[in-house]
Amino acid sequence: MRRPLHLSVALDGTGHRAAARAVDAGPAAPFPGARWAALAVLAEQGALDFVTVGDSSEPPTDGRAGRLDAVAALARVAPLTRRIGLVPTVTATRTEPFPTSTALAGLDLVSEGRAGWLVDVPTAGAGGRPPAPAGELWAEAAEAVEAVARLWDGSEHAPATRDTVTDRSTASSADRSTAPPADRPAAPTADSSTARSTAPPADRSTAPPADRPAAPSTDRSTTPSTDRSAARSTARDGPPPGDIDGPRSSVRGPSTVPRPPQGRPPVVVALDVHDADGQWELAARHADVVLLDADGPAAARLARAALLRRAAEAGRGPDALRVLVRVAVGLGGTGTCALPPAEARFTGAAAELAALLADWHAAGGVDGFHLLPASAGADLPAVVHELVPWLRERGLFRAGYDGRTLRDHLGLPRPAGRPARETETAPWHPAHRPRRRPRRPGPPRPPDRPGPADRSHPTS
Numbered sequence: 001m002r003r004p005l006h007l008s009v010a011l012d013g014t015g016h017r018a019a020a021r022a023v024d025a026g027p028a029a030p031f032p033g034a035r036w037a038a039l040a041v042l043a044e045q046g047a048l049d050f051v052t053v054g055d056s057s058e059p060p061t062d063g064r065a066g067r068l069d070a071v072a073a074l075a076r077v078a079p080l081t082r083r084i085g086l087v088p089t090v091t092a093t094r095t096e097p098f099p100t101s102t103a104l105a106g107l108d109l110v111s112e113g114r115a116g117w118l119v120d121v122p123t124a125g126a127g128g129r130p131p132a133p134a135g136e137l138w139a140e141a142a143e144a145v146e147a148v149a150r151l152w153d154g155s156e157h158a159p160a161t162r163d164t165v166t167d168r169s170t171a172s173s174a175d176r177s178t179a180p181p182a183d184r185p186a187a188p189t190a191d192s193s194t195a196r197s198t199a200p201p202a203d204r205s206t207a208p209p210a211d212r213p214a215a216p217s218t219d220r221s222t223t224p225s226t227d228r229s230a231a232r233s234t235a236r237d238g239p240p241p242g243d244i245d246g247p248r249s250s251v252r253g254p255s256t257v258p259r260p261p262q263g264r265p266p267v268v269v270a271l272d273v274h275d276a277d278g279q280w281e282l283a284a285r286h287a288d289v290v291l292l293d294a295d296g297p298a299a300a301r302l303a304r305a306a307l308l309r310r311a312a313e314a315g316r317g318p319d320a321l322r323v324l325v326r327v328a329v330g331l332g333g334t335g336t337c338a339l340p341p342a343e344a345r346f347t348g349a350a351a352e353l354a355a356l357l358a359d360w361h362a363a364g365g366v367d368g369f370h371l372l373p374a375s376a377g378a379d380l381p382a383v384v385h386e387l388v389p390w391l392r393e394r395g396l397f398r399a400g401y402d403g404r405t406l407r408d409h410l411g412l413p414r415p416a417g418r419p420a421r422e423t424e425t426a427p428w429h430p431a432h433r434p435r436r437r438p439r440r441p442g443p444p445r446p447p448d449r450p451g452p453a454d455r456s457h458p459t460s
Contacts, residue, residue, distance in 0.1 A: 004397055005361045006324060006368030006410065007046075008085075009383060010340070011039050011376050012054030012070075033068065033076040039376055040077045043084055046384035047400050049368070049409045050085025052118055052268070071103045078111035085406035087116035087268055093140045094122055097147035097251050105152060105260045113261035113405035116289070118268040119145060119282070138278030145267060145286045147251045152264050153417040154254030262407050263414045270326070272343070273303050284310030288412055289322045291370045295343040300325055301365030322367040322410050325360070329353060329371050331387075332378025340372040350386035358396055 036053065043051050055070035070088030078086060086107065090100055100117075108115035121137040131137070266288035271279060273294070283290050284307055294300040304323050311320060328342035331350050339345050346353050357369055373379030391397035407414060 003367075003411075004395070005357070005366075005391070006049045006322060007371070007388070007391075007397060008048055008050045008052065008087075008324060008368070009043055009371045009373065009376075009380060010052045010054070011036060011043075011380075012052065012089075033073055036068075036073050037077045037080045039380055040074075040081050040084060040086070042380055042384055044081050046388040047398055048084060048384075048388075050087050050114075050116060050406055052087045052370070053089065054118075055089040055091070055120075056122075071107055074115075075107055075110055078107065078114070081111075081114075083114070083401040083404065083409075085114045085116055085266075085409060086111055087118050087266075087406075089118040089120050091120050091122055092144040093137055097144045097151065098255075100144070101148040101151040101255055102257050104148070104265050105155070105255065105257050108260035108262055108265050109258065113407070115260070115262070115265040116268050116406055117148075117265055118270070118291075119287075120270075134276040135278045138276055138282055142278065142282040142286065143247075145282065149264055149286070151251065151255040152259055153415075155257060155259040259417060262405050263417065266406055266410065266412060271303075271307070273299065280307070280310060283307060283321075284316070285314045287321055288407075289324060289410065291326050292323050292366070293326050293343040297360050297363035297365055299343075300360075301363070304365045319411075322412075323365070324368045324370040325366050326370045326372060327353075327357075328374070329379060329383075330374040331382035332373075332375055337374035337378075339374050342372055350382045351390055354387050354390035358391070358394060361396065 040051055053070045053073055071090065074086040074088050088104075088107070090104070092100070104115055104117050119141055121134075121141050122131060124131055267286050268289040268291060269279070269283040269287040270291040271283050271293065290307060292300060292303055294303055300323075307321075307323065308318055312318070325344060326342045327344040327346060328339040329345075330337060330339055330347040331353065339347065346356060360366060361368075371379075371383060373383070388397060392399060401409065403409060405414075
């Protein structure tokens with residue numbers, strides 16, 4: 001049985017002209033946050049999976065005074081909605097991975113697990129310079145996505161680390177436990193520790209036990225601080241979570257904010273069969289949702305098969321991502337509006353579009369559709385009140401939300417943090433336990449020598 005399709009919509013108004021701007025916003029003012037919220041609430045009434053909002057560092061070309069940051073705009077929308085996913089566009093190559101990770105983690109926190117990330121690269125160079133080659137831009141974007149994922153993973157459990165100079169291991173407060181593991185010897189009692197501290201020096205031996213490796217020297221004066229920081233590494237194999245050293249960026253983690261409720265907000269990538277190989281590689285390795293441009297079911301099946309083949313080579317399963325075809329639609333009867341750029345385009349009644357989507361879904365190759373309305377203010381009501389009921393009557397779309405997070409809507413599991421997996425599989429060893437040097441008692445005081453309190457002071 002084929003599972004119900006997924007449905008999402010773009011709210012950024014791509015393709016608007018004068019008549020569309022008259023519906024959505026005045027040409028001399030930025031798009032108001034209240035208007036974004038009203039459109040998102042309407043989309044939530046139709047139980048759509050998510051909405052997207054575009055963003056760009058370039059100045060507006062349609063006469064508006066400016067544009068709202070996509071993450072900030074959807075943070076304004078989050079408290080006014082309850083279930084619909086919120087996916088802002090964030091340019092991966094013009095924003096550093098650390099602020100990107102914290103901004104999207106914050107959106108996921110305020111929305112209680114409904115954030116996503118539509119990855120994009122600039123189409124124009126900074127300062128009027130020509131843009132870099134597409135392959136180089138998408139390779140840099142892939143590196144940024146990997147860095148952001150490490151920061152998200154590392155913020156849940158700080159790793160247990162060992163300083164190779166002092167041989168001391170540390171763990172975050174979340175990983176500490178008052179009870180030792182089953183294979184760890186119990187801590188000595190207060191009586192036994194007191195007895196050991198008062199034992200004479202002759203009974204002690206400075207050599208370590210035979211089953212315990214000798215601790216290296218702790219003389220810090222002979223070890224520069226830079227060497228100590230370089231020697232500090234994880235007790236497990238591999239770099240610390242959140243850390244990445246690449247040809248284009250270097251990030252030190254973990255993040256300073258809690259891990260997002262979804263673990264990792266779903267990564268969304270728009271893809272076309274003619275796009276650069278680096279964009280395909282990013283989608284195969286990191287994307288949870290692919291917004292595919294295809295002009296028909298046959299092209300969609302071929303593109304999906306090629307994408308899944310690359311994902312399998314990267315070690316991912318066939319259910320690790322969802323493929324939604326981008327469809328530019330004009331349903332509101334505003335003939336002066338131009339359709340947004342997309343391979344699949346439709347203008348007409350909502351019932352006709354519903355039949356077209358149903359036939360395309362039955363042919364296979366897609367998990368759903370991402371609608372690009374010519375005018376969000378005019379087309380979205382037709383989607384919610386006409387298109388969605390038609391699909392529901394034929395069992396192709398859900399009657400309501402089954403879960404709370406965006407990953408729940410898409411049927412994607414919450415990924416585990418990488419430090420948590422590494423810590424669970426690594427055995428504990430006594431050498432990894434922090435060792436405290438015991439305080440040795442001083443030499444006994446001669447009986448005929450008075451103490452400080454017993455000394456008599458000469459009088460004048």
